[in-house]
Every structure is written in structure tokens, then in C-alpha cells.
Amino acid sequence: MPSPGPGKEAVIIGKVVRPVGGEGWVSVEPYTDFPERFSELTQVWAAGDANEQFPLPLAVEGVDYSGGKVLLAFTGITEREKAQRLVGHYLLIPKKWRFDLPKDRFYIDDLVGLEVVSPGGVRLGAVKSVVNNPGNDLLVIDKPEGEILLPMVKEFVHRIDLDKRQVVATIPPGLEEI
Numbered sequence: 001m002p003s004p005g006p007g008k009e010a011v012i013i014g015k016v017v018r019p020v021g022g023e024g025w026v027s028v029e030p031y032t033d034f035p036e037r038f039s040e041l042t043q044v045w046a047a048g049d050a051n052e053q054f055p056l057p058l059a060v061e062g063v064d065y066s067g068g069k070v071l072l073a074f075t076g077i078t079e080r081e082k083a084q085r086l087v088g089h090y091l092l093i094p095k096k097w098r099f100d101l102p103k104d105r106f107y108i109d110d111l112v113g114l115e116v117v118s119p120g121g122v123r124l125g126a127v128k129s130v131v132n133n134p135g136n137d138l139l140v141i142d143k144p145e146g147e148i149l150l151p152m153v154k155e156f157v158h159r160i161d162l163d164k165r166q167v168v169a170t171i172p173p174g175l176e177e178i
Contacts, residue, residue: 009095010045010055011109013037016091019083020071025062026083028070028091034099038070039063041097046089055092106160116141116150116167119158127167139167148175 014028030038038060047055062073077083098107108130116124116139125143130152138149139157150156150169159168 010047010051010092011095011098011107012049012090013044013093014070014091016046016086016089017069018087019080022080023073024077024079024083025064025071025073026077026086027066028072030070035065035070037099038072041093044072045092046086047092048088049090056089058091104160106162110162111139111160111167114160114162114165114167116169119168119170124169124171139169141169141171150175 013032014030016026017029018027019025020027028038041060041063043060044058045055046058058077059075060072061075062071064071077086101107111127111130114127116126118124125141125148127139128142128147129140131138131140131149133151135151137152139152141148141150148171150171155170156172157167157169160166161168
């Protein structure tokens with residue numbers, strides 16, 4: 001029996017980008033470092049965004065992988081036209097279904113909103129978002145003077161404490177002028 005919905009703590013794990021073939025399969029751009037996780041899912045919810053009040057429950061019937069995309073089949077969606085209606089929708093799961101991460105790895109949505117402080121405890125700003133970058137990810141820190149992009153390297157980001165909702169960081173000289 002399907003669960004009633006992902007709840008308030010829903011997270012986006014992908015976006016439907018196009019139908020595939022004529023039998024109702026869809027291609028999904030995965031928003032996860034663990035695309036293999038789709039093979040373990042029996043249900044997802046489709047929504048315009050993570051806050052949609054009544055997302056559409058979808059029972060996962062088939063999973064395949066092709067060219068960096070995840071291909072999914074859902075129970076009851078057996079025609080290309082029905083699959084087309086899902087294009088542009090995000091796929092959600094309850095937050096509690098997320099994989100556990102190794103030490104010192106974090107989900108982006110857990111970082112957004114954290115207070116950023118100096119090693120001495122002076123408030124520097126708040127994490128607005130995270131930019132995935134080939135060399136290293138960047139924290140987008142919202143400060144009264146504007147945004148700065150801080151590389152997520154141990155030299156600058158000393159500690160992330162989710163319980164305290166805080167990032168202890170040093171902003172290197174000159175970074176704020178860039």
C-alpha cells in the first residue's frame with residue numbers, strides 16, 4: 001500500500017526531462033550523487049516543486065540507466081502521451097529515505113540557511129545556496145554587503161555543525177572584493 005505522501009520534509013531527487021519510447025517510460029535528470037538509489041525505490045511523488053501540497057504518488061515499476069540519466073517506468077503510465085504530462089515535474093521522496101552520507105559530506109538542503117561565523121564567533125552571514133563546481137563546491141554566503149562565493153575547502157571552512165546550524169569559516173583577504 002503506497003504511503004500518503006512525502007510530507008513536509010520532502011526532498012527532490014530528480015526532474016523528469018522527456019518521455020522515452022512509446023510505452024510510458026521517462027528520462028530523469030538525477031539530482032543526487034547516488035543515482036543507483038532509484039533501483040531501490042518503490043514509490044516517488046511528482047510535483048512542480050518540493051513544497052507542493054498534493055504531489056502525485058507514482059509507483060516505480062521499472063528502472064534503467066542511460067547516458068547519465070535514469071529511465072523510469074511507473075504503474076499506470078503505459079503510453080508516451082501520459083509520460084509527456086510528467087515532463088518538467090520534480091520527483092520527491094521523504095527526507096528520511098535519503099542515504100546516510102560519510103563523515104564530512106552534507107546534503108545541500110541541510111547547509112542552506114546555516115549561520116556562517118568566524119572562528120572567533122563573529123557572524124559573517126548565512127548560507128544562501130551551494131554551487132557545484134568541478135574543483136570544489138562553493139558556499140554562497142549572503143552578507144549585508146552582498147553575496148560572496150567561499151570555496152568549500154578545509155583551509156576556509158573549518159567546521160559544519162548541523163546541530164548548532166552553524167558553519168565556522170574564515171573568509172580569506174580579498175575574496176569579498178571579487
